[in-house]
Amino acid sequence: MRSLVLLSSVSVLTLAACGEPEIAMEVTEFGDYQIMPEGTEACFEGEMSPSLRDVCVLSSDVMEGRLVGTEANARARDYLLARYEAIGVEPVGESFVHAFEFERPVDFRNPDAGRETLTGYNIIGRIPGADSSKVMAVTAHYDHVGPGENNEIFNGADDNASGVGGMLAVAQHFIDNPPAHDVVIIAFDAEEGGLNGARAFVDNPPEGLAPVTFNFNLDMLGYSPDGNIWAAGSYHTPGLLPVIEAVAADAPITLEAGYDFPTGDPREDWTLLSDHGPFHVAGIPFVYLGVEDHEHYHRPSDEFGIIEPEFYNGVIATSIDLAERFDEGLSEMDLSPREPEPVEPKDG
Ligand SMILES: [Zn+2]
Numbered sequence: 509m510r511s512l513v514l515l516s517s518v519s520v521l522t523l524a525a526c527g528e529p530e531i532a533m534e535v536t537e538f539g540d541y542q543i544m545p546e547g548t549e550a551c552f553e554g555e556m557s558p559s560l561r562d563v564c565v566l567s568s569d570v571m572e573g574r575l576v577g578t579e580a581n582a583r584a585r586d587y588l589l590a591r592y593e594a595i596g597v598e599p600v601g602e603s604f605v606h607a608f609e610f611e612r613p614v615d616f617r618n619p620d621a622g623r624e625t626l627t628g629y630n631i632i633g634r635i636p637g638a639d640s641s642k643v644m645a646v647t648a649h650y651d652h653v654g655p656g657e658n659n660e661i662f663n664g665a666d667d668n669a670s671g672v673g674g675m676l677a678v679a680q681h682f683i684d685n686p687p688a689h690d691v692v693i694i695a696f697d698a699e700e701g702g703l704n705g706a707r708a709f710v711d712n713p714p715e716g717l718a719p720v721t722f723n724f725n726l727d728m729l730g731y732s733p734d735g736n737i738w739a740a741g742s743y744h745t746p747g748l749l750p751v752i753e754a755v756a757a758d759a760p761i762t763l764e765a766g767y768d769f770p771t772g773d774p775r776e777d778w779t780l781l782s783d784h785g786p787f788h789v790a791g792i793p794f795v796y797l798g799v800e801d802h803e804h805y806h807r808p809s810d811e812f813g814i815i816e817p818e819f820y821n822g823v824i825a826t827s828i829d830l831a832e833r834f835d836e837g838l839s840e841m842d843l844s845p846r847e848p849e850p851v852e853p854k855d856g
Pocket residue numbers: 649667668699727728782
């Protein structure tokens with residue numbers, strides 16, 4: 509794929525990893541880190557952080573809301589493949605692209621409409637650490653809900669182009685600062701409507717990778733009217749709380765631990781709400797970083813324009829700090845699960 513960057517400045521690219529449908533996409537080379545898919549030129553004008561540029565490109569109208577199984581989803585994937593390649597992460601196995609099949613209702617509103625089998629594509633990269641016996645999985649889903657009934661585009665800037673931008677920034681950090689333990693970078697597909705990419709990975713991890721010790725999942729990092737972001741997961745793994753609190757003490761934005769107490773209400777307990785869910789169910793400790801739901805959630809208005817650069821860049825710096833400390837502490841941190849509450853014996 510490196511040849512991608514060395515091709516003449518404007519080229520028509522036919523990209524196809526193993527088993528993937530071929531698509532044609534006009535790209536332009538831009539600096540060391542980027543390809544500029546046709547229709548995203550505006551993202552390359554003016555100064556912005558690489559993460560913000562990732563959000564801009566992935567939430568552009570040409571990505572049509574990145575619905576699984578569509579050409580637009582494949583366009584987003586090809587942009588990410590070029591980013592993985594340029595950042596320098598290694599493929600796991602022959603390719604970065606790991607296909608999986610999953611079933612879903614043809615129409616979520618009408619169960620009688622039957623079910624269909626689709627193919628999704630996770631993008632998996634690895635950054636070797638000094639100790640490969642433990643693995644931290646840094647994850648973010650790159651798909652979104654696609655176009656609406658009237659073909660209005662659900663651009664998915666915050667959900668979840670922002671998380672993908674954060675994940676790539678963490679990858680770049682560990683390429684520049686080799687980690688203490690192996691880090692696997694996973695852009696999950698088909699999170700919308702069932703966490704399907706994460707389920708496929710947890711149920712059937714690729715060969716050549718030690719079992720994942722800890723999951724750091726990023727989903728919706730870019731818009732928070734009250735300027736704070738939440739880290740869920742320490743209720744289940746109390747040994748993580750001191751790390752979160754230590755990072756929060758120096759963070760440029762307000763970082764709080766929470767949204768993981770088992771109330772049974774998914775609006776209050778995010779334990780199973782994004783790709784960290786299948787890791788948790790498999791007994792793998794996690795921290796999920798995300799903002800509270802907002803007025804743009806799963807709306808066409810979730811566009812690049814709502815992403816607040818100062819807040820978002822602050823979240824990126826905080827994500828890198830968290831990832832660095834999770835990696836450093838992976839062998840020392842107490843990752844044992846919370847002791848179940850003692851059941852009070854019933855009277856009589
Ligand atoms: Zn999401």
